[in-house]
Structure formats: structure tokens, C-alpha cells
Amino acid sequence: MEQARKGYCFTAIVGQDDMKTALILNVINPNLGGVLIRGEKGTAKSTAVRALAELLPERVQVADCRFGCAPNDKAHMCGECLEKLTNHKTLEQSLAKMKVVDLPVSATEDRVVGTLDMEHAIKTGEKKFETGILAGANRNILYVDEVNLLDDHVVDVLLDSAAMGVNTVEREGVSYTHPARFILVGTMNPEEGDLRPQLIDRFALSVTVIGERDAEKRVLVMENRLKYEDEPEKFFEDFEPMQQALRDRIKTAEGLLGQVTYSSRILEKIAKICIALDVDGHRADIVMLKTAMTLAAYSGRTEVTEEDVMEAAKLTLPHRMRRNPFEDAVLDLSQIEGI
Amino acid sequence: MTRTVFPFAAVLGQEKIKNALIWNLINPRIGGVLISGEKGTAKSTLIRGAAELGDMKIIELPLNVTEDRLVGSIDLKQALQNGRRELEPGILKDADGNILYVDEVNLLSDHIVNALLEVASSGVNTIEREGISHSHPSRFVLIGSMNQEEGKLRPQFLDRFGLYVEVEGEKDLITRVEIMKRRVAFEGDPLGFIENCADETRDLTARISAARIRLPEVEVTSNAHRFAATLAQGVHSAGHRGELALIETAKAIAAFDGRHMLNIDDIKQAAEYALPHRAQEPPPDDFYEEPPEESPEEEQTEQESPEQDEDPPPPPEAQEAQQPPDITPPERDDADNADTSNNEDEDDIQEAGDAFVIPRWIDPHVTRQINKGSGRRNLVRSGTNQGRYVNHRMAGSERVSDLAFDATVRAAAPFQSIRDKAGRAIAIEGDDLRVKIREKRTGGSILFVVDASASMGANKRMKEVKAAILSMLNVSYQKRDKVGLIAFRKDSAELLLGITRSVDLAQKKLAQLPTGGKTPLSKGLDLAYEVIMGLRMKEPDAVPTLVLISDGRASGKKAPGSNPFGEALKSAERIGNQGIHTIILDTENDFIKFHLCQKLNEKLRGTLLTMEDMKADGIVEAIAATRRAT
Numbered sequence: 009m010e011q012a013r014k015g016y017c018f019t020a021i022v023g024q025d026d027m028k029t030a031l032i033l034n035v036i037n038p039n040l041g042g043v044l045i046r047g048e049k050g051t052a053k054s055t056a057v058r059a060l061a062e063l064l065p066e067r068v069q070v071a072d073c074r075f076g077c078a079p080n081d082k083a084h085m086c087g088e089c090l091e092k093l094t095n096h097k098t099l100e101q102s103l104a105k106m107k108v109v110d111l112p113v114s115a116t117e118d119r120v121v122g123t124l125d126m127e128h129a130i131k132t133g134e135k136k137f138e139t140g141i142l143a144g145a146n147r148n149i150l151y152v153d154e155v156n157l158l159d160d161h162v163v164d165v166l167l168d169s170a171a172m173g174v175n176t177v178e179r180e181g182v183s184y185t186h187p188a189r190f191i192l193v194g195t196m197n198p199e200e201g202d203l204r205p206q207l208i209d210r211f212a213l214s215v216t217v218i219g220e221r222d223a224e225k226r227v228l229v230m231e232n233r234l235k236y237e238d239e240p241e242k243f244f245e246d247f248e249p250m251q252q253a254l255r256d257r258i259k260t261a262e263g264l265l266g267q268v269t270y271s272s273r274i275l276e277k278i279a280k281i282c283i284a285l286d287v288d289g290h291r292a293d294i295v296m297l298k299t300a301m302t303l304a305a306y307s308g309r310t311e312v313t314e315e316d317v318m319e320a321a322k323l324t325l326p327h328r329m330r331r332n333p334f335e336d337a338v339l340d341l342s343q344i345e346g347i
Numbered sequence: 348m349t350r351t352v353f354p355f356a357a358v359l360g361q362e363k364i365k366n367a368l369i370w371n372l373i374n375p376r377i378g379g380v381l382i383s384g385e386k387g388t389a390k391s392t393l394i395r396g397a398a399e400l401g402d403m404k405i406i407e408l409p410l411n412v413t414e415d416r417l418v419g420s421i422d423l424k425q426a427l428q429n430g431r432r433e434l435e436p437g438i439l440k441d442a443d444g445n446i447l448y449v450d451e452v453n454l455l456s457d458h459i460v461n462a463l464l465e466v467a468s469s470g471v472n473t474i475e476r477e478g479i480s481h482s483h484p485s486r487f488v489l490i491g492s493m494n495q496e497e498g499k500l501r502p503q504f505l506d507r508f509g510l511y512v513e514v515e516g517e518k519d520l521i522t523r524v525e526i527m528k529r530r531v532a533f534e535g536d537p538l539g540f541i542e543n544c545a546d547e548t549r550d551l552t553a554r555i556s557a558a559r560i561r562l563p564e565v566e567v568t569s570n571a572h573r574f575a576a577t578l579a580q581g582v583h584s585a586g587h588r589g590e591l592a593l594i595e596t597a598k599a600i601a602a603f604d605g606r607h608m609l610n611i612d613d614i615k616q617a618a619e620y621a622l623p624h625r626a627q628e629p630p631p632d633d634f635y636e637e638p639p640e641e642s643p644e645e646e647q648t649e650q651e652s653p654e655q656d657e658d659p660p661p662p663p664e665a666q667e668a669q670q671p672p673d674i675t676p677p678e679r680d681d682a683d684n685a686d687t688s689n690n691e692d693e694d695d696i697q698e699a700g701d702a703f704v705i706p707r708w709i710d711p712h713v714t715r716q717i718n719k720g721s722g723r724r725n726l727v728r729s730g731t732n733q734g735r736y737v738n739h740r741m742a743g744s745e746r747v748s749d750l751a752f753d754a755t756v757r758a759a760a761p762f763q764s765i766r767d768k769a770g771r772a773i774a775i776e777g778d779d780l781r782v783k784i785r786e787k788r789t790g791g792s793i794l795f796v797v798d799a800s801a802s803m804g805a806n807k808r809m810k811e812v813k814a815a816i817l818s819m820l821n822v823s824y825q826k827r828d829k830v831g832l833i834a835f836r837k838d839s840a841e842l843l844l845g846i847t848r849s850v851d852l853a854q855k856k857l858a859q860l861p862t863g864g865k866t867p868l869s870k871g872l873d874l875a876y877e878v879i880m881g882l883r884m885k886e887p888d889a890v891p892t893l894v895l896i897s898d899g900r901a902s903g904k905k906a907p908g909s910n911p912f913g914e915a916l917k918s919a920e921r922i923g924n925q926g927i928h929t930i931i932l933d934t935e936n937d938f939i940k941f942h943l944c945q946k947l948n949e950k951l952r953g954t955l956l957t958m959e960d961m962k963a964d965g966i967v968e969a970i971a972a973t974r975r976a977t
Binding site for chain 1: 351385386387388389391395407408409410411412413415416417420423424427428437438450451454494515516517518520523524526527528530531534535537538735736751752753756757771772773829847848849850851852
């Protein structure tokens with residue numbers, strides 16, 4: 009069989025800077041909480057998400073763990089790893105790359121959350137939990153294309169897992185709980201319907217993409233694409249230096265993230281922005297702070313600046329502005345500039 | 348696996364949730380709490396954190412739970428390997444003596460709610476299934492959290508919650524800053540963070556357990572009983588659960604405060620938590636410091652399920668007042684161009700008038716759905732293999748395509764000791780086969796067919812019509828209906844918006860809809876017919892509804908020599924013959940009425956409404972009142 013075609017290069021995507029930044033921030037800081045990409049057809053939404061896979065870092069995980077648990081993160085470990093750890097004191101480790109796991113819109117609930125392993129039941133008469141998509145998504149990116157078309161009952165399941173990082177299954181004869189901490193990345197075309205307010209709030213960031221309007225850039229888009237299709241080897245060779253540079257930058261930022269500090273003025277600014285815009289709850293505040301910290305690390309700094317906060321506001325607030333149906337909810341940056 | 352939860356003691360603010368949870372830990376007889384509020388207000392965090400404070404465990408009920416796991420069912424392993432019928436207890440067994448927590452409780456499947464209600468009221472879980480006959484006590488503290496945006500709870504379910512708390516985010520700057528700090532610190536090092544506030548957690552736990560010991564000694568005088576009863580009566584709380592919860596709560600408050608005597612303030616404070624969701628009309632202001640603006644009994648609708656019959660229906664104001672129209676159509680005094688725009692060739696875009704609140708304007712689903720509903724999305728039993736697996740049934744003679752494997756194995760389990768298994772662990776026979784019953788939470792599909800001819804421009808008709816559609820769209824938005832829009836004017840009918848879930852887009856298209864020209868009614872109906880038939884092919888589960896908005900007049904001819912209205916009647920008959928659910932909104936508001944819509948309706952076999960019906964029952968006034976109030 010022919011080898012699967014290599015995905016597009018992330019750095020070959022022209023423009024769409026907000027989208028690219030939002031995706032990279034989530035790679036640097038997996039605890040950020042995902043991104044919702046809204047835009048018309050043909051604006052490289054899916055391409056960008058798939059291209060991201062190539063940039064993803066390698067990390068340590070427990071060998072043979074179905075959920076890819078982190079060996080040193082006792083707080084979010086699955087029951088099996090925790091048991092092994094108490095019995096043997098150490099866990100066997102392996103290196104694995106972070107993945108982009110697809111959740112197709114047509115997925116049935118049992119495939120998403122997991123179900124009873126039929127084969128095992130018939131052969132042995134014992135019950136065994138067969139994992140679903142959410143298990144594979146633990147510590148990875150869960151990608152939902154056309155997320156607004158997802159069935160409501162699948163959304164319900166996603167909501168809970170996304171919030172708590174845990175998938176609880178009590179159905180079809182099985183009772184099972186496992187970690188499901190994933191980066192939720194969704195794309196949607198707003199013309200095809202809205203997202204439920206609950207789900208939209210679960211996305212930490214949102215960006216709106218529009219087709220490039222600049223003629224030169226459009227030419228570049230075409231050129232890159234043609235090169236990818238006609239001379240893939242040359243394409244990858246040409247972009248490899250840029251890809252490597254970005255990988256290095258992400259790696260540096262990951263290292264810096266733990267050292268990023270912020271002043272109380274920064275915190276106050278964030279709180280004031282959220283109060284001024286009257287957003288629901290506190291999720292916006294917390295996400296904005298984490299985004300600003302990650303932005304600082306991405307810029308190679310260890311101190312959050314006011315510009316980081318403004319940039320973070322741009323990414324975290326647009327989808328939290330609407331409080332009522334039919335309200336034309338747009339984020340008016342001038343409203344918060346003076347803060 | 349263990350869960351690392353943000354410590355209860357480290358949550359800032361949200362005193363009402365904390366109180367309600369602590370009191371329930373002290374006195375389980377309060378009967379739980381329902382927490383309703385906006386997103387991101389630490390609802391779930393506090394509830395999960397509360398487990399650390401008492402002896403009770405938190406048992407979570409996931410939304411997609413199936414009945415076998417809820418009530419318990421046959422132990423497969425025992426049945427298959429040893430041929431014994433034994434019970435494998437479900438969640439309700441674990442929940443006995445503990446807290447049963449349902450996040451997003453308003454989204455729980457109705458048939459799970461029914462099972463839950465039965466056990467909650469009797470305290471006993473009886474299992475009669477798969478050859479198992481068993482019952483065990485199941486007394487639990489029911490805790491639920493929800494976000495009202497997503498739908499409401501049934502009244503009798505609501506009544507099961509001892510207390511009700513409504514929350515919103517903290518507005519204080521310093522609190523918000525501190526909340527951020529703590530959350531980020533927790534995420535950086537969860538176990539260290541928990542360790543840091545271990546002292547506070549220990550103190551709180553000690554206080555709660557001391558209060559538990561004190562609780563039986565708290566005295567309740569008959570005066571206190573009388574006062575509680577008066578308060579409950581004052582809000583017309585149905586049944587006695589309200590005052591019982593009130594007294595039990597007041598006892599917990601006194602015990603937590605280290606007292607053995609109830610005082611009046613305990614009862615008053617308890618009333619703020621125990622009565623809002625039971626109030627049948629807004630309680631007088633002096634009962635609460637902050638009268639709850641949204642008391643949650645609006646879920647009472649005319650489509651009550653049979654169990655509800657004992658509850659008196661709430662006064663209509665209560666229903667309407669809860670549903671403030673979210674749309675505020677722009678109002679403009681455009682009287683001066685009212686009459687200039689009636690020219691047949693000139694386009695006129697009228698803005699929407701005041702919105703109406705729809706008196707359950709239609710329920711296109713009544714015939715096909717199993718709606719125990721409460722103004723929330725409709726549940727449609729799904730014929731295709733999509734939707735949530737809620738139950739199972741015997742396959743019978745049909746071809747099995749959607750096997751409920753767990754149910755099939757359970758059905759076969761009791762007979763394994765007598766069947767020939769041919770080396771496998773289990774032998775399944777035809778009678779054992781079970782197929783899934785799935786339920787899909789969908790809205791309907793509503794196709795609006797709007798007359799946009801010049802006659803609609805007259806007398807500001809279009810303004811009213813737009814307002815009416817807008818109001819319907821608002822209902823659709825909440826119910827997640829799909830909508831489409833057809834307009835007919837001049838010489839043709841145009842599909843302005845194909846059936847889409849974006850109700851938003853429909854609203855925008857509607858706002859831009861011009862009027863002018865002739866009235867090709869039959870073309871509008873023909874196009875609607877095509878769209879709906881196409882939809883039926885594509886989505887067999889969809890329940891399309893056609894809403895025709897017209898005065899029934901037709902002009903413009905299809906073929907020379909034919910009569911436009913006659914053509915329209917023919918088109919209408921075709922729709923009627925297909926059994927398409929139709930509603931006609933008759934916009935005829937002239938002094939002399941032709942009742943053309945009535946004739947159309949005879950062919951369409953739908954429901955005929957007039958603009959007056961839409962505005963009936965002083966609905967518009969009710970909206971105006973709520974607007975003034977907000």
C-alpha cells in the first residue's frame with residue numbers, strides 16, 4: 009500500500025495569523041483549553057489543524073497505557089497506572105508524539121465514550137471496557153470538524169469531559185472512569201448553524217478566519233499549494249527550515265512557560281476587562297490570564313505585559329460576548345482599550 | 348481513578364452554593380440542592396469539592412447513563428460462568444447514604460428522570476428485570492447543577508430538590524483577581540495546592556461533623572413550624588415538601604452556628620433557599636433580600652405528563668413573565684412613509700414591530716414525539732441508528748441492524764446453564780436479541796413561506812408579520828429548530844434560506860425582506876412542497892412544518908386563462924395530501940374579510956391562526972411588563 013500522504017506544512021499556510029497563534033499557544037500550553045475556528049469554506053481551517061500534527065512535541069508516557077498517562081502526573085493518572093505505581097513503585101516509560109485525534113460528526117456515542125467489548129464478553133463471559141475516542145484523545149488534540157453539526161447528545165458527553173478532564177461511563181453494562189484531558193479544537197462554518205452556548209464556552213480561544221483579500225498573498229497561497237501537489241519533496245525541503253525554527257520556538261516556549269510571572273496590575277486589568285464586558289462567570293478571566301502567560305512564553309519572555317493581555321483578550325473574548333439570541337455580539341476592542 | 352478536585356475551602360465567594368452544600372452535609376434530610384447559574388461559576392467545582400468535607404461520597408450520574416447501570420441488572424459474569432442469577436447493583440445502590448450528583452441535570456433523558464423520581468420518592472429501588480427480582484434501600488442527597496440557557500426542568504423533578512440556588516459570577520474586582528490567582532496556582536501544582544489549604548479543609552470538616560452531632564438536639568418549637576408553614580403558604584408552595592425542607596434547613600443552620608435553638612432568622616434564611624423553586628407566584632419582597640427574578644417554575648406547560656396532574660398549574664403570568672423576549676426589535680416611527688410604499692413596483696422594507704410571546708404557538712411535534720416536555724428541546728424517537736441509546740426492546744421478527752449487545756447478553760444470561768454453548772462462553776438464541784431504542788433531541792424543521800407582495804406593505808402588515816415570525820424564530824432558537832424561509836413576490840417564489848440550523852441567519856434574511864409586486868401564492872406553495880419533500884427524503888426523522896404567512900390573496904398567473912387562487916388551491920391540496928403539517932397565519936386585517944385563508948386551509952388541512960390569535964391573552968402586555976421590570 010502506498011504510504012499515506014504527508015500533510016501540509018504549517019508554516020506554508022499564508023496569513024491567518026490569529027488562527028496559527030491560537031493553535032500554537034495550545035500546543036505550548038495543553039492546559040489552555042482548546043480553540044474554536046470559525047470561518048467560511050476554503051480558508052485552510054482543517055489544513056491548519058492537520059498540519060499542526062507535524063509540529064507536535066514528543067513527550068513521555070506510560071508504556072502500554074491505553075490512555076497515554078504521564079508517568080509523573082499522579083493527579084491525572086488512570087486507575088490502572090495508579091495501581092501499577094503503588095505495586096511496583098515505577099512505571100515503564102516510552103516516548104510518543106502528541107496526536108490529532110479525529111471526532112467525526114457522525115460518531116456514535118458508544119464509539120465516543122467507549123462501550124462493552126463484545127468479543128471479550130462472548131469468548132470469556134467477562135465484561136471488559138472497550139475504549140472510545142475520548143480515551144485516545146487523552147493528552148492529545150481532539151479535533152471536531154464542523155463541530156456545530158455534532159449531535160446534541162454527543163455534545164453533552166463532550167461538555168463534561170472537556171470540563172473535568174474525566175470520562176465517566178455508566179452504560180451498556182459497563183461502569184468505568186478514565187482520564188480524558190484533551191485539547192478541544194473545533195472548526196465550523198457559522199452559516200450552518202450555531203454552537204450551543206455551553207459548548208462554546210468550553211473553548212478557551214476562538215478565532216474567525218476569512219479568505220485572504222490581498223492579491224499577492226492569494227497568489228502565494230496558490231503557489232504553495234501547487235508546489236505541494238506537484239513537487240511534494242521540494243515543497244517539504246523548502247519549508248523544513250521554517251518548520252524546524254517553529255518547532256524550536258515552541259520547545260523554548262514550553263520551557264519558559266513555568267517561569268512566566270505577572271504583576272497584580274496585570275490581574276487587575278484582566279478582571280476589569282471582564283467586568284466591563286460583563287461576561288458570564290469566571291472562565292474568561294482564568295483563560296485570559298493563561299493565554300497571556302502563554303503568549304509571553306511564545307515571545308520568549310518570562311513576564312506578562314499589557315500587550316499580552318490585549319492580545320489574549322482578542323483571542324478569548326469574541327465568543328463569550330453574546331448573551332442573548334440574535335444579538336449581534338462583537339467584541340469592541342475600543343471598549344477595553346482605556347482599561 | 349482518583350480525581351483531583353479544587354478544594355472546597357479555597358473557592359472564593361459563591362456563599363449561597365457553599366451554604367446549601369454544607370447544610371446538606373449536616374442534614375441529609377434537607378433533600379439536596381439544585382444549583383442553577385451561568386457558565387463558569389464554580390458550580391461543579393464546589394459540588395465535587397464537598398465530597399472531601401463529610402462522610403458522604405459523591406456518586407456521579409453521567410448524562411448518558413443507561414437504565415441497567417442506574418438501577419442495576421443481572422451480573423453477567425456470574426450468570427455466564429456459574430449459571431447463577433445475581434444482581435449487579437447499579438448507581439442507585441452506590442448512592443444509598445451518599446450524594447447523587449447530576450451535572451447538567453436539565454439534559455438528563457426523561458426516562459432516566461422517571462426512574463430517578465420513583466426511587467427518590469420511595470427511598471427504595473426495586474429491580475424487576477432479566478429474571479432478577481430484588482429491592483434495596485436507596486436514600487440519597489440529590490444534587491444537580493444546570494444552566495438555564497439549555498432548557499428547564501419538569502416541575503415535579505424540581506420539587507425533589509430540597510433547596511434551590513441561583514448563582515452568577517463575582518463582580519468584585521479584588522475577588523476576581525484572587526479567583527484567577529488561585530485557579531492558576533492550582534493548575535500549576537494541584538497536589539501542592541490541596542496540601543496548602545489542608546488546614547482550612549480540616550477546620551471546615553470538623554465544624555460540619557460537630558454540627559451533625561448537634562443536629563438531633565436542635566429543638567423546633569411549634570411556633571417555628573407555624574412560621575415555616577406561613578412562609579410556604581405565602582408563596583403558594585404546592586404540597587408540604589417546601590416547609591419540611593425549610594425546617595430541616597433551619598435546623599442545619601442552627602447546628603452549624605453552634606446553637607440548640609432555632610431562631611426566626613434561621614427560618615428566614617432557609618426560606619431563601621427552600622422556597623424559590625416551589626413558589627407559584629413571585630413571593631412578596633419582604634421575604635427575601637433579593638427576590639429571585641427567575642423563579643424556575645416556568646417549565647410548567649400545557650403538555651404536562653400524567654404524573655403532574657396533582658399539581659395545580661401556575662398562574663399564566665408566571666409562565667409568561669419568565670420568558671422575557673430576548674429580541675428587542677428596533678422601533679421606529681415611520682408613519683410618514685406608510686402609504687407611499689404601496690406601489691406594486693416599489694420595494695419596501697419594513698422593520699419588525701413589537702415581538703409577541705408565543706402562547707406555545709404551535710407544536711409541530713405533538714403527533715410524533717414523546718414529549719413530556721417542559722419547553723425544552725423535543726425528543727424524537729429516532730428511527731435511524733442515530734441518537735442516544737436510551738432503552739431496548741425485543742427484536743421480534745425484524746432484521747436486526749442496531750443490536751443492543753449488552754441487553755441481548757443480559758437477556759440470554761439466565762438460560763446459560765441449560766443451553767448448549769458449543770465451546771463459547773455464551774449461547775444466544777433468536778429470542779434473546781434486543782435492539783436499541785434511540786432518542787434524538789432535535790428541534791423540528793420549520794419552513795416559513797411568506798407573502799412579500801405589495802399588499803403586505805399596506806397598513807404596516809409586514810411590520811406585524813415580521814414581528815410574529817421573529818417571535819417564532821425566538822422560540823425556535825431555544826428549541827434548536829431548523830428553519831428555512833421562502834418569500835413569494837412579483838413573478839416568482841424564492842428560497843431565501845434553505846433549511847438550516849442557523850436561526851440567526853433567518854432573522855437577518857427576514858430583516859432584509861422587501862415587499863412589493865404581485866402575489867404568486869401558488870408558486871410559493873409549490874416551492875415549499877419541493878423543499879419539504881426533499882427534506883423528508885434526506886432526514887426521515889425530521890418533522891417538517893410549513894408555516895404560511897399570507898392573506899390568502901393570489902395574483903399573477905401561472906398559465907393564461909387560469910385563476911390564480913384556483914392554482915393556489917391546487918397547490919395547497921397537493922401539500923394537504925402529503926400530510927405535511929401546516930400552519931397558516933392569516934394576515935388579513937381589512938375591514939371586509941374574504942376568508943380566503945379558510946378556503947386554503949380546507950385543502951391544506953392545517954391549523955389556521957389569525958394575527959389576533961398570536962397576540963391573544965394579553966401576551967404583548969405581559970412582555971411590555973417584563974421589559975419595564977428589567
